[in-house]
Amino acid sequence: MTSRRPPHPGDDRWAAHPGDDPLPAALAGDETAFRSLYRLVHPGLLRYLRLLVGTDADDVASETWLQVCRDLPSFSGDLAGFRGWCATVGRHRALDHLRRTRRRPETVAAEERLASLAGVADTAAAASDALATERALALIATLPRDQAEAVLLRVVVGLDAATAGRVLGKRAGAVRTACYRGLRKLAETLDHDHA
Numbered sequence: 001m002t003s004r005r006p007p008h009p010g011d012d013r014w015a016a017h018p019g020d021d022p023l024p025a026a027l028a029g030d031e032t033a034f035r036s037l038y039r040l041v042h043p044g045l046l047r048y049l050r051l052l053v054g055t056d057a058d059d060v061a062s063e064t065w066l067q068v069c070r071d072l073p074s075f076s077g078d079l080a081g082f083r084g085w086c087a088t089v090g091r092h093r094a095l096d097h098l099r100r101t102r103r104r105p106e107t108v109a110a111e112e113r114l115a116s117l118a119g120v121a122d123t124a125a126a127a128s129d130a131l132a133t134e135r136a137l138a139l140i141a142t143l144p145r146d147q148a149e150a151v152l153l154r155v156v157v158g159l160d161a162a163t164a165g166r167v168l169g170k171r172a173g174a175v176r177t178a179c180y181r182g183l184r185k186l187a188e189t190l191d192h193d194h195a
Contacts, residue, residue: 023079027072038065040079041086044157047133048087051141051148052094060097064090084163087153091167139186147182154179 022040025033045064049057067089075085140148146168153164154175161172161179168175 021079023082041083045086045090047137047156048152049090049094050137051152053097056097060090060093063093080160080163083157084159084167087157087159087167139189143182143185147178150175150178151182
């Protein structure tokens with residue numbers, strides 16, 4: 001029997017071993033486990049927030065993670081429950097953000113300045129992945145909002161119907177139905193586009 005060595009700073013054993021759950025260690029204060037937990041949850045959460053607030057998703061995600069870190073000691077549950085809790089916090093922060101932006105005028109950044117900033121990881125593979133992800137999210141965004149949120153929470157974030165229902169304030173059956181209808185509509189759109 002081989003024994004696993006304990007994690008050290010920078011060792012991402014939880015990402016390397018998908019069967020391991022970093023949540024208990026993260027709740028106990030292990031920073032490496034929390035980083036692994038963040039890497040598991042953040043991509044799906046960010047895609048969900050993009051549907052809700054568009055280009056402000058990164059800012060809303062930051063606010064979400066600040067609240068998650070602050071309230072982490074009060075969380076109890078499993079990994080699926082944690083994903084649902086993060087989605088709920090993110091949805092509340094997104095709705096707060098939308099209310100704030102309706103009350104104040106939007107400021108526009110100088111596009112020339114932003115264009116001059118070089119990216120850190122500018123590779124063809126990253127660009128291709130980003131385009132595919134953006135196309136998928138744009139396609140999901142064409143759905144009615146209830147269907148789009150249900151698809152993102154179920155398929156992208158990976159929540160079960162009951163947890164997604166708690167996030168949206170709906171019954172699990174309503175979320176299943178909205179997700180089914182959204183996926184069916186997406187399939188029809190894709191079939192139509194490829195015909």
